[in-house]
Amino acid sequence: MKPGNFFPLLLLPVILYFSSCQPARDISHPNIVLIFIDDQGYGDIGVNGAIDYNTPNIDRLANEGMRFTNFYAAQAVCSASRAGLLTGCYPNRIGITGALMPWAKIGIDTGEVTIAEMLKSAGYTTGMVGKWHLGHYRQFLPLQHGFDDYLGLPYSNDMWPVDYDGTPVTDSSSKPWKAKYPPLPLIDGNEKVAEIRTLEDQNTLTTRYTERAVDFITKNHDKPFFLYFAHSMVHVPLGVSDKFRGKSKQGMFGDVMMEVDWSVGEILKTLDKYHLTKNTLVIYTSDNGPWLNFGNHAGSTGGLREGKGTSWEGGQREPCIMKWPGIIPGGTVCNKMASTIDIFPTLAAITGSALPDHKIDGVNILPLMKGNPEANPRDHFLYYYQRNSLEAVRQGHWKLVFPHTYRSYEGVLPGNDGWPGPYAQKEAGLELYDLRRDPGEEYNVIEQYPEVVEKLIKIADQAREDLGDDLTNHPGKNRRPPGKVEEK
Numbered sequence: 001m002k003p004g005n006f007f008p009l010l011l012l013p014v015i016l017y018f019s020s021c022q023p024a025r026d027i028s029h030p031n032i033v034l035i036f037i038d039d040q041g042y043g044d045i046g047v048n049g050a051i052d053y054n055t056p057n058i059d060r061l062a063n064e065g066m067r068f069t070n071f072y073a074a075q076a077v078c079s080a081s082r083a084g085l086l087t088g089c090y091p092n093r094i095g096i097t098g099a100l101m102p103w104a105k106i107g108i109d110t111g112e113v114t115i116a117e118m119l120k121s122a123g124y125t126t127g128m129v130g131k132w133h134l135g136h137y138r139q140f141l142p143l144q145h146g147f148d149d150y151l152g153l154p155y156s157n158d159m160w161p162v163d164y165d166g167t168p169v170t171d172s173s174s175k176p177w178k179a180k181y182p183p184l185p186l187i188d189g190n191e192k193v194a195e196i197r198t199l200e201d202q203n204t205l206t207t208r209y210t211e212r213a214v215d216f217i218t219k220n221h222d223k224p225f226f227l228y229f230a231h232s233m234v235h236v237p238l239g240v241s242d243k244f245r246g247k248s249k250q251g252m253f254g255d256v257m258m259e260v261d262w263s264v265g266e267i268l269k270t271l272d273k274y275h276l277t278k279n280t281l282v283i284y285t286s287d288n289g290p291w292l293n294f295g296n297h298a299g300s301t302g303g304l305r306e307g308k309g310t311s312w313e314g315g316q317r318e319p320c321i322m323k324w325p326g327i328i329p330g331g332t333v334c335n336k337m338a339s340t341i342d343i344f345p346t347l348a349a350i351t352g353s354a355l356p357d358h359k360i361d362g363v364n365i366l367p368l369m370k371g372n373p374e375a376n377p378r379d380h381f382l383y384y385y386q387r388n389s390l391e392a393v394r395q396g397h398w399k400l401v402f403p404h405t406y407r408s409y410e411g412v413l414p415g416n417d418g419w420p421g422p423y424a425q426k427e428a429g430l431e432l433y434d435l436r437r438d439p440g441e442e443y444n445v446i447e448q449y450p451e452v453v454e455k456l457i458k459i460a461d462q463a464r465e466d467l468g469d470d471l472t473n474h475p476g477k478n479r480r481p482p483g484k485v486e487e488k
Contacts, residue, residue: 027327028352029123029224031280033217033267034115034343036085036228037260038078038131038156038235040286043302044257045319050300053247053254057265058321061284064330065323066369070435072339072381073288076308076315078156079133081287081340082230086114086134086145088344088362092388092467095482100133102159102182107135108145109483113356115344116146119226122351127216129209130230131156136185137485143190147228151188151212157202157232157239160184164237164419166199202239205232206256210263214270221274229267233260236294237418251296252418278325281350285320285340293421295414305441310406311383311391312441313399322369329371337378337394338365359478382463388476390469391428393460397436398449400456401428404471432456 042048046055047062074084078099080091087094087108094112108114116126127149128142135141136154143150161169161181172179184196196202213229233239233256240255244262248254264284271277290299292307292314301307301314308315320338322328341362348355349364367375383392385404392401408426415421432446432453446453463469468476 027279028350030324030350031224031271031276032119032124032226032347033271033280033282034226034228035264035267035282035284036082036130036230037284037286038231038233039288039291039299039308040234040319041290041299041301041307041314042304042317042319043300044234044290047321048302048319050257052249053258055257055261057261057268058284060268061264061282061321061323062331064325065282065321066328066330066332066334066371068320068322068334068336068338068368070335070337071285071318071320072316072337073286073318074339074341076288076310076385078131078287082131082133083108085287085340085343086116086228087112088115088341088360090341090361090382090384090467092384092476092479093359093361094480096134097384097387100135100155102136102155103180104135105137105485106482107137107140107485109481110139110144111358111480112145113358114145115347116142116226116228118146118344118348118353118356119351120146120148122353123224124351125220125223125225126228127213127220127225128152128228128230129213129216130228131232131235132230135483138190139486140483141187141190149189149216152186152209152230153196153205153232154185154187156235157184157196157205158236160196162197162199162237166237168197199237199239202232202237203241203245205239206259206263207241207243210266213263214266217267217270217274217276221276229263231260231263234290234299236291236297236420238297253297253299257299281322281324281327283320283322283343286318289315289318292409293412293414293423294418295416295421297418298414303440305410306406307409309385310408311385311401311404312406313435313439316383324369328369332371334368334371336368336376337381337396338368339378339381342378358480380459382460382467384467386470388468388470388479390460390463390467390471393456393463394435395456395459397434398452398456399433399435399441400453400460401431401433401441402460402471403430404428 046059083091083096130152169178185192186194244259289307304314306312306314345362363377380395431444464474
């Protein structure tokens, strides 16, 4: 043996001894970053086929984590989708349906438990940046529902008295719905600190949000934290900073997506900077599909049918990527069904937190995240829309659509450069689709599979008994009212 090799061999047993004595990694309190995009379609990220712009940071998440291909928003519209995400409930169960307007007198009820409240009770510091849209009165704002820190807009960024070209609307006879909106407030904590009045102000939102999110991680890097980062983009009106304006080949929408991707990169860089990457679960998804009648200012469903505001796949099937090194196998794909309403009980299982006393609808998908091929925690999914209308149900790869009226973008010339185009009112009948062979929902096979239809109708009947259905005049036994403005 050469003399130079003797010393390392003597130390080897000591190194092995001390390595074996190191405590096992505690995965019960990972940091959690939940990134929620607005109006992003299934096909709007690189790994799902985006064209003419790149999303390298989002793609990095997918390459290092798990991509879900059958992942659903709680509903195909703003407020309802966010209510489902934060409470683990179908949004109609808790009385939040559609999109709350700036004059709405309701919001999320104090009796509901949010992800932030659950994690706060488990010792987490909680912060939110971006679009809230669960009530704009003080009693409904994030700080009253479990968040320690908040900066953002109380509702959608198009709910302002400004026309699509950026011109203020003062004449209520020309666009009465626009003139009715109050100035768009930017809220820090519980207080308005600025107003978003111009398209130039919209251009600052993604950068402003990102800086606040990075600051939150920086201040809390030495303790377990939960960051809910709900972008206002890519909802119209699109806003993009000079850093990315004109950078894509797909016009302004591509520019905005590149800035959203940059924002994701800033979050990942900050986690790396403070050596938090291994102990952080990052979740990236969206609230609903693209608002297709805005044409080149809207995204892509990646070939799925219709878009935002419909119960077809393009309205609710969303991109979803989760990364958690050492727990979620990197570079993997999960084709099992899951939803934003499943995030709440999954985080409860991870952190050992107690679930609320009241009923929720989400299921624990941690076995899917760990790559268990035998796991199938979600048996079925209900597509509710409007006030409380059951429009479809899915079990396995079968989707049964119930008769209803919907806004269709098919065959209608879309708008351009931020101006909305028209839509058509269409009627759906009782229709059955095999999503394994036909994710675009083109071929109604209801005549071929009567036994499947019968099985799915039974699931729907149980749902109507529980949650109700306006289309069939079922009130539902287990719905809870929303919060209402406290009268002074």
